[in-house]
Amino acid sequence: MEYIKYRFYQKANKCAKEFQRLKKEHADVVLGEVTLGQVLTGMKGIPLLVTDTSKLDPAEGIRFKGYTIPELQEKLPKINPDGEPIPEGLLYLMLIGEIPSQEDALNLSRDLATRAHVPQHTFDVIDAMPKTSKPMTQFSAAILSMATESSFQKAYRAGVNKKYYWDATYEDAMNLIARLPRVAAYIYRRQFHNSKHIEPNPHLDWAGNLAHMMGFDSEDIRRLFRLYMIIHADHEGGNVSAHTAHLVGSALSNPYYCYAAAMTGLAGPLHGLANQDVIFWMFEMLEELDTDTPTDEQVAEYCKKTLEDGRVIPGYGHAVLRKTDPRFTAQEEFANKYIKDDKMVNLANQLYRVVPPILGSVGKIKNPWPNVDAYSGSLLYHYGIKEYSFYTVMFGVSRALGVLASLVNDRIYGMPIERPTSHPLSWFKEQAEGKKSDC
Ligand code: NMX
Numbered sequence: 496m497e498y499i500k501y502r503f504y505q506k507a508n509k510c511a512k513e514f515q516r517l518k519k520e521h522a523d524v525v526l527g528e529v530t531l532g533q534v535l536t537g538m539k540g541i542p543l544l545v546t547d548t549s550k551l552d553p554a555e556g557i558r559f560k561g562y563t564i565p566e567l568q569e570k571l572p573k574i575n576p577d578g579e580p581i582p583e584g585l586l587y588l589m590l591i592g593e594i595p596s597q598e599d600a601l602n603l604s605r606d607l608a609t610r611a612h613v614p615q616h617t618f619d620v621i622d623a624m625p626k627t628s629k630p631m632t633q634f635s636a637a638i639l640s641m642a643t644e645s646s647f648q649k650a651y652r653a654g655v656n657k658k659y660y661w662d663a664t665y666e667d668a669m670n671l672i673a674r675l676p677r678v679a680a681y682i683y684r685r686q687f688h689n690s691k692h693i694e695p696n697p698h699l700d701w702a703g704n705l706a707h708m709m710g711f712d713s714e715d716i717r718r719l720f721r722l723y724m725i726i727h728a729d730h731e732g733g734n735v736s737a738h739t740a741h742l743v744g745s746a747l748s749n750p751y752y753c754y755a756a757a758m759t760g761l762a763g764p765l766h767g768l769a770n771q772d773v774i775f776w777m778f779e780m781l782e783e784l785d786t787d788t789p790t791d792e793q794v795a796e797y798c799k800k801t802l803e804d805g806r807v808i809p810g811y812g813h814a815v816l817r818k819t820d821p822r823f824t825a826q827e828e829f830a831n832k833y834i835k836d837d838k839m840v841n842l843a844n845q846l847y848r849v850v851p852p853i854l855g856s857v858g859k860i861k862n863p864w865p866n867v868d869a870y871s872g873s874l875l876y877h878y879g880i881k882e883y884s885f886y887t888v889m890f891g892v893s894r895a896l897g898v899l900a901s902l903v904n905d906r907i908y909g910m911p912i913e914r915p916t917s918h919p920l921s922w923f924k925e926q927a928e929g930k931k932s933d934c
């Protein structure tokens with residue numbers, strides 16, 4: 496067994512024993528109560544999922560194994576001392592729970608490079624789809640098509656003992672993570688560069704290679720991609736994509752199935768599609784206002800019109816966070832450091848000034864502050880990745896790090912099939928009002 500996998504096994508197996516012991520000895524412990532309001536507003540705040548990779552605090556934002564984003568930027572290994580850490584270091588942290596040494600992070604990077612071969616039929620599946628298919632449709636289909644490679648599926652068919660499920664899941668997870676940049680770049684080059692594909696460079700890191708295969712080789716873009724891949728990598732277990740992968744995985748579906756399903760959730764406009772909807776909406780605004788430099792008053796009017804039309808302001812609000820997303824702040828700081836006077840970056844900054852008081856005045860909106868998506872498009876656009884219908888695919892490449900690390904945990908813990916209870920609406924009404932009715 497190679498040593499990173501062995502270290503994962505040593506750490507996770509200890510926790511797996513704790514998971515089983517808690518299940519056996521403390522199953523009756525009451526964790527809280529569930530209100531009707533929670534059921535009717537998307538199960539918010541109910542402690543239902545065990546996820547070890549990261550934890551989201553409403554007032555503080557995300558911590559990955561206890562580390563905030565600024566702490567990760569300081570502590571995780573970098574290739575370029577002036578740059579951003581490489582995401583492989585974060586993957587190591589989420590798997591093993593320790594900040595890796597430079598050598599550990601580079602070893603993991605090399606391990607991923609050896610796993611990066613994408614089967615030809617996956618390219619064929621992508622090529623068979625019309626170019627009008629959305630990039631996320633192509634991405635999800637491509638991931639599903641790679642299930643032919645699943646070690647878990649083969650091991651299960653061969654009758655492997657359940658205590659070894661994690662091993663084949665680990666292999667699938669790492670292979671899939673390794674292959675996603677190639678798949679994503681293939682979709683990008685096919686759609687926007689006339690299928691002039693670029694081979695991977697095995698000497699580059701995972702994020703640098705994605706930039707390279709998309710056609711971007713500057714150190715500036717590598718720095719941005721490393722930041723982007725780190726901040727989007729995980730957001731505890733309850734977000735739609737992570738929860739979907741976990742749920743599908745609970746049926747012992749193979750990791751390719753789980754992640755393809757997760758990506759169809761990420762493609763929803765209230766979740767990852769906001770990554771591209773923000774910039775779409777910003778351009779729509781500039782076009783309608785017929786200026787590249789709108790006043791705050793013009794921006795405010797446009798935002799109010801968006802709300803009056805019954806639409807959401809993309810990039811603002813959050814199901815859990817109740818303050819500015821630290822992933823937004825990390826990108827804002829990046830822009831302040833490296834970008835001077837850019838149209839879309841200026842507009843993202845202006846929106847941060849204008850939008851929160853408007854959303855705050857609506858009353859029902861619980862969080863008027865920006866989330867990760869309010870800035871990412873402006874940065875990508877500035878660096879020349881202007882095809883924003885592709886942005887959510889990049890989100891999907893990054894999210895694999897946390898979601899698939901969690902899936903391996905689920906399997907080593909021996910998590911059971913997930914199966915909550917449902918009732919007709921009339922049942923809930925009866926609980927609340929004591930009356931029977933049709934609905
Ligand atoms: N613009 C307009 N209305 C909003 C917004 C917004 N940005 N945020 C929340 N609301 C509305 C929401 O639609 C709901 O309306 P109604 O009662 O009529 O159904 C009401 O305010 C209460 O919603 P909340 O409880 O504050 O938020 P919820 O947890 O339901 O939804 C989001 C969270 C993130 C889905 C929501 O804030 C939103 O739609 N934001 C815009 C889309 C977006 O940026 N999504 C990306 C999330 C991050 N990610 O990358 O995945």
Ligand code: MLT
Pocket residue numbers: 729730733734735766814815866867
């Ligand atoms: C995410 O990164 O998954 C989003 O912020 C949505 C969430 O956490 O619910």
